[in-house]
Amino acid sequence: MYSRIFLTGGTSYIGGTILDTLITKCHEYDITVLLRNIVKGDYDSFDIISEAASQANVVVHNGNSDHEGSIKALIASLLRRSSPSFLVHLGGTKIIADWRDPTCIGKLNPKVWSDVSDIEAINSLPDNALHRNVDKIIQAAAAAHGDRLNPAIVCPPDIYGSGWGLGRTQSIYMPEFLNEIKVGAPFYVVEGTNTRSWVHTEDLMTEASQLDIAKAAGKILKKHGLIQQEELKQVSIDQVDTMIKSRHYPSIGRHMFAANSRSKAERAPKLLGYEPKAPSIWETMEADLLAGNASKAM
Numbered sequence: 001m002y003s004r005i006f007l008t009g010g011t012s013y014i015g016g017t018i019l020d021t022l023i024t025k026c027h028e029y030d031i032t033v034l035l036r037n038i039v040k041g042d043y044d045s046f047d048i049i050s051e052a053a054s055q056a057n058v059v060v061h062n063g064n065s066d067h068e069g070s071i072k073a074l075i076a077s078l079l080r081r082s083s084p085s086f087l088v089h090l091g092g093t094k095i096i097a098d099w100r101d102p103t104c105i106g107k108l109n110p111k112v113w114s115d116v117s118d119i120e121a122i123n124s125l126p127d128n129a130l131h132r133n134v135d136k137i138i139q140a141a142a143a144a145h146g147d148r149l150n151p152a153i154v155c156p157p158d159i160y161g162s163g164w165g166l167g168r169t170q171s172i173y174m175p176e177f178l179n180e181i182k183v184g185a186p187f188y189v190v191e192g193t194n195t196r197s198w199v200h201t202e203d204l205m206t207e208a209s210q211l212d213i214a215k216a217a218g219k220i221l222k223k224h225g226l227i228q229q230e231e232l233k234q235v236s237i238d239q240v241d242t243m244i245k246s247r248h249y250p251s252i253g254r255h256m257f258a259a260n261s262r263s264k265a266e267r268a269p270k271l272l273g274y275e276p277k278a279p280s281i282w283e284t285m286e287a288d289l290l291a292g293n294a295s296k297a298m
């Protein structure tokens with residue numbers, strides 16, 4: 001019997017890449033996708049979401065890791081099924097970022113979070129951690145209905161490299177960084193040693209500080225004539241707080257350019273034999289910045 005998958009966020013950078021992989025590599029699945037412009041529906045179309053999810057035994061939910069109404073609708077529909085179902089939800093390591101701690105802004109935080117040894121702490125982070133609102137809903141459903149609902153919250157760190165889906169194929173960081181380089185130069189805050197974990201769309205997990213990203217970006221942008229000088233600029237925390245307002249996350253500029261979010265994927269190698277193989281962030285940065293520049297020009 002075919003497994004029926006219902007996937008949301010089919011036009012997104014991550015969800016589109018997952019959809020393309022499912023279509024090209026997993027022929028045994030019957031796939032239904034929520035798309036705003038084709039099957040008219042958005043995350044507030046609870047009836048449409050519920051109807052599609054109730055016919056699937058696997059739901060892959062991408063696109064907005066913080067939308068409470070859609071996750072509640074998906075869980076309620078899956079729980080109406082007579083047989084057990086699976087829910088794969090896209091969260092992210094924004095949940096462990098230290099952007100609210102002024103002593104860590106622009107400085108290296110030695111804490112690296114493990115998805116094995118720190119799992120208790122991750123599962124009981126304060127309610128105001130990013131994505132925690134939705135993670136809590138899923139955890140409560142698993143605790144109450146673990147015999148019928150098998151949920152997995154996938155938490156990637158920042159992602160680099162091109163996606164290969166139907167819609168967006170660029171991740172958020174490089175285009176937004178490039179956009180904010182309107183301050184005149186690749187930039188950092190305080191010492192710039194704040195460090196975040198990164199994964200390639202195809203898999204590779206690494207770490208990079210803001211200072212090192214800004215230095216590498218400076219060389220590439222100067223080489224392509226996109227900036228005059230590759231020297232870096234130190235910007236203030238207040239300046240970073242005015243950046244990327246359009247993304248509707250609290251203090252997203254501070255989170256992306258001044259905070260630490262360091263994580264280690266220990267569960268995937270242990271349970272799935274995960275082994276990173278993709279190119280490093282330094283190898284793809286030129287292509288990512290140029291793609292960000294091209295999409296800005298469009």
Ligand SMILES: NC(=O)c1ccc[n+]([C@@H]2O[C@H](COP(=O)([O-])OP(=O)(O)OC[C@H]3O[C@@H](n4cnc5c(N)ncnc54)[C@H](OP(=O)(O)O)[C@@H]3O)[C@@H](O)[C@H]2O)c1
Pocket residue numbers: 008009010011012013014015035036037041042043044062063064065066090091092093094155156157158159160167168171172173
């Ligand atoms: N990119 C990263 O580096 C990264 C890393 C870790 C975690 N995450 C998390 O993963 C999530 C998705 O990231 P992404 O970069 O893949 O997103 P993205 O490319 O910006 O795409 C957002 C997706 O959500 C859909 N969407 C947004 N609001 C919607 C609504 N109200 N109803 C229906 N669809 C809606 C969009 O549909 P339309 O095309 O119709 O607008 C699009 O498919 C985010 O919450 C992010 O925090 C991202």
